[in-house]
Amino acid sequence: DAKTTQPTSMDCAEGRAANLPCNHSTISGNEYVYWYRQIHSQGPQYIIHGLKNNETNEMASLIITEDRKSSTLILPHATLRDTAVYYCIVRVRGSGGSNYKLTFGKGTLLTVNP
Amino acid sequence: NAGVMQNPRHLVRRRGQEARLRCSPMKGHSHVYWYRQLPEEGLKFMVYLQKENIIDESGMPKERFSAEFPKEGPSILRIQQVVRGDSAAYFCASSPGQGAGSPLHFGNGTRLTVT
Numbered sequence: 001d002a003k004t005t006q007p008t009s010m011d012c013a014e015g016r017a018a019n020l021p022c023n024h025s026t027i028s029g030n031e032y033v034y035w036y037r038q039i040h041s042q043g044p045q046y047i048i049h050g051l052k053n054n055e056t057n058e059m060a061s062l063i064i065t066e067d068r069k070s071s072t073l074i075l076p077h078a079t080l081r082d083t084a085v086y087y088c089i090v091r092v093r094g095s096g097g098s099n100y101k102l103t104f105g106k107g108t109l110l111t112v113n114p
Numbered sequence: 115n116a117g118v119m120q121n122p123r124h125l126v127r128r129r130g131q132e133a134r135l136r137c138s139p140m141k142g143h144s145h146v147y148w149y150r151q152l153p154e155e156g157l158k159f160m161v162y163l164q165k166e167n168i169i170d171e172s173g174m175p176k177e178r179f180s181a182e183f184p185k186e187g188p189s190i191l192r193i194q195q196v197v198r199g200d201s202a203a204y205f206c207a208s209s210p211g212q213g214a215g216s217p218l219h220f221g222n223g224t225r226l227t228v229t
Binding site: 031038044103105 | 162169207218219
């Protein structure tokens with residue numbers, strides 16, 4: 001699976017948009033980009049995933065560059081409860097191999113400040 | 115819909131005892147995964163199971179650890195003769211399918227403390 005690179009930490013003001021970058025320059029055409037977050041003492045929470053196109057749901061938006069080498073997770077109006085570690089993960093598409101696994105890195109600690 | 119349910123939330127065991135961690139997947143999900151998170155470390159894959167089958171246990175320690183997902187009932191992660199190094203948060207996840215388009219949904223974990 002392709003590796004990802006994320007900043008160790010970021011700060012964001014409450015009410016502003018939080019833009020979390022992720023580099024995945026070795027991503028293959030058959031790999032999805034997934035985002036999860038982990039709030040202290042809780043289990044990882046699924047946020048969003050995408051393959052090529054930008055995606056939006058009730059939690060966030062995912063912007064994937066045209067060359068797919070990087071992506072940005074956008075939380076449009078960050079709240080204090082969005083303080084968490086955010087993980088960007090690439091996952092192989094298809095039914096073969098070990099695509100069922102999610103391999104977590106160190107992620108980005110996002111701190112939302114009042 | 116109820117999410118992934120794990121129990122107990124906290125478990126304290128003395129060295130040498132057995133620990134049994136339970137995971138009930140989301141309704142309609144037949145794929146279960148176990149992850150471990152040691153203090154101040156990342157999440158590490160342990161094992162992937164489908165009903166009555168272990169598909170991948172490459173992340174499981176070779177000794178003392180076992181997992182099952184029977185036809186009926188929850189998935190069980192069993193740790194025999196626990197040692198202090200087993201103290202960690204153990205997370206279970208489930209998904210409806212195996213494909214990369216099926217997100218894993220995690221429970222809130224069992225925190226095991228070995229004294």
